[in-house]
Amino acid sequence: MKRRIRRLLDLLHLFETAVAGLALLLLVGLVMGQIVARNFFDTGIPGADVLSRHLLLYILFFGAALATDADRHIRIDLLTAWLPSRLLDRLYRPLLAVGACVLALLTHAAWRFWLDSWEYSQPQERWTVLLDLVIPFGFGLLTFHFLMDLVLGTAARRSMQ
Template sequence: MLNKLKRALVLLETVVASSSLLLLLLLLLIQIIARNVFETGFPQLDVISRHLVLFVIFFGAGLVTEQGQHIRIDILASLLSPQQRKILVRPLLGLCALLCAAMAWYAGLFWLSEWQYAQSNERLAAVLAAVIPVGFTVLALHFSLLALLGSEPSSELGSEPAKMQDKAKSA
């Protein structure tokens, strides 16, 4: 059940991130042509483009989290044994899920406030800004699934530096 959810989430993120990137490129091309050839521009395209970057970032972040390629701060990981790292992976993934969930909650509150007080000409930006709480929710879901289902060996805490250090010790 959780694996199906995980696959569906990855598929959704792939579609959203890739289509957002393609749409971003298309809108930027239209804006460049409009400015350079016709000496005019579309102000709303700039707003949409800025928010499409957020779509690519958040949904791309979910994808790299799923692959275990997310940014990690591995200060102490190289000092831990493989068994200790394995024990710490799931609790740390759970902590990351909680932090992302808290960020999603507060981003949602901020977005709701922004939506309530947005002027009519700023409604589009307010709607598109919903990607921030949604993005943090997606990240929280990914970290939760990784904590519950376990992570792949390549995504373990400090895997690359620790693997290199383990190889050096065994040689």
């Protein structure tokens, strides 16, 4: 069972790295192409601004998933300076559960928002709405990572690697 979970997590990590890296390369290439087109040809690349905004979302969500997988995501640590480490260890999983619930709610809200956007979008704008799928998918991916940490525990996940 552990081997299957490890294999799944390794494949997911590889997928997240590939998507984030590819999105970054495409963003750099698109922005450089836009600069060249505007400076030398007095024109821009049609749709480049919209596409670059969406590529930034892909980098953001998949980068956040990679950071969560490595347990290096942003935390709000106001109380950790005053709480004893033993209590922090006991609170770790309940706080992961709260985080997973919040992310699940954000996933649901993003999915409903995307469905409304799809339903009411103009046919010529549907390509941008398809790119917006990264928002519910990204929140879902973060939810999955939080749930994996909750079930396995960070120490258990690190020992599997």
